[in-house]
Amino acid sequence: AAAFAPAQQSTGTNTALAASPFAEELGVQAPLGFWDPLGMLKDADQNKFDTLRTMELKHGRVSMLAVVGYLTTASGYRFPGYPEGVPAGFGAWHALGETQDGRSILVQMALFFVLAEIVNRDAEWADTEAEFIGDYRNGALDFGWDRFSDAKKLRTRAVELNNGRAAMMGIWGLVTHEMMGVSILPGGVLPGN
DSSP states (O other): OGGGSOOOOOOOOOOTTTTSTTTTSTTOBTTTBSOOTTOTTTTOOHHHHHHHHHHHHHHHHHHHHHHHHHHHHHTTOOOTTOOTTOOSTTHHHHHHHTSHHHHHHHHHHHHHHHHHHHHSSOOTTSSOOOSSTTOOOTTTOOTTGGGSOHHHHHHHHHHHHHHHHHHHHHHHHHHHHHHHTOOOSGGGOOTTO
């Protein structure tokens, strides 16, 4: 008879995850709350958390750009002067490597990546202090950030984290479907083919 009795519901939130010192950090949001399935923060200190958050922000920002770029080229848009016959998606890498113009584009991309890596760091030489992890304004860029209320700043940072997380899954899905040869884009477009 006990097998058919209703299960007793716990009213407390004393789980190992809720007890984490990082359970109140930015990004701990519904519906998952604090989610650390690999236990990477089990015995972590604030420095390790900050390092992982920096990586999450960087991957999220790159993924947001990747999704936009992937969908833009899949739609058929190309910059003026872009070499003819270069497909969208992963087929572009091979096609760009086959022509001199394409190789020039690859060199420009590599230089942009290097420049972005240099710029998106705390500037040791600047007399500024980052307001939060991932704040690379270095006293030069503002775009109205300093006029936001603390609540608006926190919400904006949470939105960036969520959009980055969604973009990481989005580019993963787009690339996976391209490799499988299955289109998930409107009109049955399959980049790379």
